[in-house]
Amino acid sequence: MPAYKAPLRDMRFLIDEVFDFHGSYAANGAHDATPDMVNAILEEGAKFCEQVLAPLNRSGDEEGCHFDNGVVTTPKGFKEAFAQYAEGGWMALASDPAYGGQGLPHSLGLVIGEMIGSANTSFGMYPGLTHGAMAAIGAHGTDAQKQTYLSPMTEGRWTGTMCLTESHCGTDLGIIKTRATPREDGSYAISGTKIFISAGEHDMSENIVHLVLAKLPDAPAGTKGISLFIVPKFLPDASGEAGARNGVACGSIEHKMGIKASATCVINFDGATGFLIGEPNKGLNCMFTMMNHARLGTGMQGLCSGEASFQGAIQYAKERLQMRALTGAKFPDKPADPIIVHPDVRRMLLTMKAFNEGNRALAYYTAQLLDQVHSPDESKRKEAEGLLAFLTPICKAFMTDSGLEVTNLGMQVFGGHGYIREWGMEQLVRDCRIAPIYEGTNGIQALDLLGRKVLGSQGKLMLGFTKQVHKFCEAQVQHPQLHAYVAQLAGLNRDLGDITQRIGMAAMKNPDEVGAASVDYLMYCGYLILGYFWLRMAVVALSKLDEGGSDPAFYQSKLATAEFYFTRLLPRTSAHKAAIEAGSASLMKLSADEFAF
Incomplete structure (x- = not known):
């Protein structure tokens, strides 16, 4: 398995020299994000990803998640790594200080997210979905909902999901069958089944907060009749802790091509207690806050898999001896030249490098726009919102398609060894293959x-x-x-x-x-x-x-x-x-x- 090393030099090139994150931070009032602070965070993030997450990548793929009568257990080491992640304050890095977050720029959180996804894509799914749920609650929840859910999620004690897809509908959410029946106390009874729910059930947090799309009894037809509900696995008690078990259960987990250490679940809601978030029949608008967050994160997965693949391929190409260079022996003291001398291997490596570093620039530029969306300057805010609207589907689709090309090339550089499990290159292809599919297929992004x-x-x-x-x-x-x-x-x-x-x-x-x-x-x-x-x-x-x-x-x-x-x-x-x-x-x-x- 390739040993991941965070590409800090290239990251700093973009942060310091191309996009001047520090100037933007100062302009947006993020005075705590000093150059020294940013550098320290990058260094510590790299250590955590290289030393804690990367060693679990291969073993997590080999073991996968376990399902036993509704209980999902993550692979060995994942629960401990997530606890270390939460204790280190990584979940809180770019979160709202009002709920225990550090309030650092969103762009810095995305840079750390790249390291996490490159070191261990499956692990990155758990905090990634949680950050998306937090964004939706933060943007559309009531003050009471924010206070109840955002604090424990910021601490990493509770995690979150996004429950959209049903067996008969993925893209066409207007035909969902999950129903929400009003109760006298203002809550709703949620009944239905959702599939393909990433991080829908696991053993790494005390509670799981599901954001669920459902329809009210009098809802208009189609997407105009969708509402969004908070449906926790355990209902919060009077003290705000995880209390009584809700009517939410995992029916099964999927057996997948890749990201095997990420639990992909069938979730059954049987009269589960849910709480409306946002306005009735406006759920899709609320969910788009989370979906756009997830689509940017999914685009990053193309870069993450590509970076890990390139690191393995370049090391192998420098060491693997095969034939002589067409222009004569480059290493005459060896029985053959390393394959990096051959033009076609160069073509593959340079394609990988060009896509990875270009996609990183696109991702970091987009991350900077996420900061500007919160600018006190209204004109800057509107400009950033327009650019994000245009770039989000491109980030998701182009970065994942090119990332898949890169991981395929990385496996190709290894030749037959790339097809063998022990080298780790085929896992990167398998893990990357889902990225053009979920969070809206790339064809949907193009439309x-x-x-x-x-x-x-x-x-x-x-x-x-x-x-x-x-x-x-x-x-x-x-x-x-x-x-x-x-x-x-x-x-x-x-x-x-x-x-x-x-x-x-x-x-x-x-x-x-x-x-x-x-x-x-x-x-x-x-x-x-x-x-x-x-x-x-x-x-x-x-x-x-x-x-x-x-x-x-x-x-x-x-x-x-x-x-x-x-x-x-x-x-x-x-x-x-x-x-x-x-x-x-x-x-x-x-x-x-x-x-x-």
Whole structure:
């Protein structure tokens, strides 16, 4: 199994040099997040992930979760690791001080989340779902609900879930069957079954707080009739502790391809006591707070699996001896050269590196927007909200699709050994494979981006980002070393506006044009966005080299990887553009019966 090492140098490059987190923290009033404080948190987070979580990754996959008559037990070491996580204050890091949190910036919490997910994806699911539930309660709960639930969740004594999916519906939540019947005391009786509930039952916390979508008796049809309820496993008693057992039970756990140490549960609600959160029939609006949080976290999982895979692949490529370099022996004192000398292995490694570091830049930029959403400056807040709306589906889908490509390449670098369990590379592929599926499949993310976010706003949400790219290109158009790449990016940015307009016009005649174009449209956007961030990183790297500072090898590596991205990966946009322009005709030509076998 690859030994995870937190990429602190690259993280600090983005935090300190590219995005200036510290300047943003000061502007947003986060005065406790000093450079020394941030550095100490990164160092301690790295130690915890490297020394506590990473060693449990392989054993957790081998053992998996256990189910015994409704009781779920996590693999050996997980309960103790979660206790250490809570005691270390990691759950409280970016949480509200009013409920025991440290109140540090959300972006810092996301950086720590990357380390956790890279070290042990399954473990990261438990606090990840809890943070999402806390966000929904914090945004939409009553003062009493916040006081009851957020304090123990911040402490890590209670955890949370998101209960949406039912056996007959995943994306189409308007047809859910779970029902909520009002009671005289103001609570509701919740009855129904939810499936695929991550962290739905386990032994790591005193209580589990389920956020459940259900319908009231008089609810309108469809998504307009969905309400959201807090349904704890144990009802809080008068002192706020976990009291009587509620009518919530785990019916089974799934036997999955990957993330085996994350309990994926069938949860049965049998007249369970629930409490309305938000307004009746407005539950989907409340749940989107949690879903958007989860989608950003899921996008990060693509980066996390990719980073772990790259670390294993690069070490193996430097050690594995096979054949001689085509240009002659590079290590004549050895029986063969290490495979890193071969162009095709270089292609795989550089693809992994370019996606990982580009996705990290996208993730950290998005994390910075999460901070700005809480800015006292209303204009900054609205700008950040618009950019997040546009970028969230791209983060989720592009980062997970490219992350899956990266983990596949990592396994390929190992050849036959990559297919063998003991090396750990195949586990990373299995763990990553769920990321393009859950929290809204990537096809749904693409429809959300093109149909709802872009066309639904008449292009305003897209323009918020493309104008930023345009201004950057204008400022760098005469850059002596990068002008060719600047022109390449500027051209793609202009084309995106034209492509969007053509899709919109075609969709007015045939709505299928949106569905036909959406995935390629999202991927085009993803490649363009990573190109923008690679140019930003290249500009900084060249500036640092010109200054003659320390660590020139790091900055030279950035420039070489940027060159690879622009010459070997960014041209993929041409294929996506061609597919978009092909329209829906070839997709819809066959009738259902003609899909014969």
